[in-house]
Amino acid sequence: MEKIAVLGAGSWGTALGFVLADNGHDVRIWGHRQEIIDGINEMHENKKYLPGVELPMTMRGYTSLEEAILGVETVILAVPTKAIREVLQSLEEVATNPLTIVHVSKGIEPDTLLRISEMIEQEMEPAKLQDVVILSGPSHAEEVSRRQPTTVTSSSKNMKAAEKVQDLFNNHQYFRVYTNPDVIGVEIGGALKNIIALAAGITDGLGYGDNAKAALMTRGLAEIARLGSVLGANPLTFSGLTGIGDLIVTCTSVHSRNWRAGNMLGKGHKLEEVLDNMGMVVEGVRTTKAAYQLAEKYDVKMPITQALYDVLFNDVSAKAAVDSLMSRTKTHEMEDLANILGERKN
Ligand SMILES: NC(=O)c1ccc[n+]([C@@H]2O[C@H](COP(=O)([O-])OP(=O)(O)OC[C@H]3O[C@@H](n4cnc5c(N)ncnc54)[C@H](O)[C@@H]3O)[C@@H](O)[C@H]2O)c1
Ligand SMILES: O=P(O)(O)OC[C@H](O)CO
CATH class of the missing domain: 1.10.1040.10 (N-(1-d-carboxylethyl)-l-norvaline Dehydrogenase; domain 2)
Structure with a gap:
């Protein structure tokens, strides 16, 4: 079982943290809004983004990025595309080891016309970036967090990394993960x-x-x-x-x-x-x-x-x-x- 950091305490970050915690992982969810993080730690609920879902005790909220990623090898990046660069720049500053970054956001940056995996490669120093993986597919947070059957795809230039992420998230009850090497098509x-x-x-x-x-x-x-x-x-x-x-x-x-x-x-x-x-x-x-x-x-x-x-x-x-x-x-x-x-x- 792994220590995993989820960056972004919105609907999708919270729902994916829920799946990882269900799979027995130690989940650290980072968000920039104190009241959301307090709600996760004290009430085990993300009232704004996922009301009515009881979050597992093994999911801890953090407002310090440095603390959230301490001892972590895999980071789930779950903020809107507009916030990706800002969060990556903060991550770059506090990362001390090479990270596998799993991005789950769905967007393209206007003007640069870059996909998110390209933005990650641009912002992260090679020494701090192990692999980039994309997790995408038909999946609404409201249903995933109620353990309703869902299928998604894990994609990376490095298929070993995509398969590792497949194993981290795959849940035989409700979350089935496929792989696909076509990073461009998936994004x-x-x-x-x-x-x-x-x-x-x-x-x-x-x-x-x-x-x-x-x-x-x-x-x-x-x-x-x-x-x-x-x-x-x-x-x-x-x-x-x-x-x-x-x-x-x-x-x-x-x-x-x-x-x-x-x-x-x-x-x-x-x-x-x-x-x-x-x-x-x-x-x-x-x-x-x-x-x-x-x-x-x-x-x-x-x-x-x-x-x-x-x-x-x-x-x-x-x-x-x-x-x-x-x-x-x-x-x-x-x-x-x-x-x-x-x-x-x-
Ligand atoms: N909600 C879903 O069901 C779902 C499913 C699949 C993919 N996605 C994708 O996941 C990404 C995130 O979506 P969401 O649904 O979680 O959005 P959301 O609006 O529910 O939550 C966004 C979260 O990001 C935080 N945030 C925004 N700017 C930030 C910043 N600069 N630094 C730190 N945190 C910041 C917000 O405070 C909020 O907690 C999007 O690209 C979306 O397309 C969402
Ligand atoms: O709620 P939307 O429209 O952002 O869609 C969420 C997911 O991307 C659905 O797969």
Whole structure:
């Protein structure tokens, strides 16, 4: 059994700490908000992010990063993408041994257009970084922490490290972990599905039905696969847990913050009001900006992303964005992906 630090005491960090504690590990969860950490230590509950879940006694909260990572070899990085660099810089300062960093966040950094594993490699000195592993897939904290059956994927450039993380998290009762060596595909699928979930929430908010949602999910997956393939992902990854799997759960679950934010936008609320209301991270907003920039840079057609970008940042109404998608020039369903795959073969 291992001593493991979880950095980020939000919904996902707390739920993953819960799984690790269930698996017999000594879990140290670090957060920057004293009242959350006090609640975990004194009441065994994270009232703000995971209310109603009794946390195991073997899970201890820390506000000192130095103390949380003392004697630890594996660190789970579970903060929103926006906070990743800041937390890594603090980690770099206090780390005394090479760490395996398991990141579980779903985003791409706007402007640098880096995936999170690339940000980790950029911020951590090689002497303090053993391996980078990604844990991703269709998984809502609310269900995992109630021990409901969930499947995810562990991915790394070093498959031994991915398998080690598979063993740390795998729980025969409710948490099944697969492996996949396609780091790019796993990270791109996990990040970009949030864009489509925002769009699915918007069409639901506008009062459109299941046909519209099925269209968005299917054509959304096509544009995720187009961009992912250009970036070097294995297109098959997008038919797996971190592709279609995560797209399904995020577009259809009431737990999804991205779907809920989209739903409010579709009902006519302003973005700022929606984000204030949520009180938790809605990764899809920044990821839309990053994916829009990637689409421009690599000249990849991403009409749903582009329409959502206009709703979020150019004050285009949700209804006008749907109309613009429906009136696009006619096309062949598989044309673009077929071209990209053809180019990769040649
Ligand atoms: N919630 C889920 O079910 C779920 C599932 C899979 C993946 N994820 C991903 O996990 C990541 C984290 O999401 P979450 O659901 O835990 O978010 P959350 O909004 O529930 O919690 C975020 C946590 O990060 C903390 N935080 C923010 N900025 C910080 C900083 N600078 N330093 C330290 N802590 C900081 C907040 O205080 C909060 O505790 C996201 O990328 C999300 O997409 C979430
Ligand atoms: O609640 P969301 O929309 O951030 O989604 C959480 C997870 O990524 C679902 O797999």
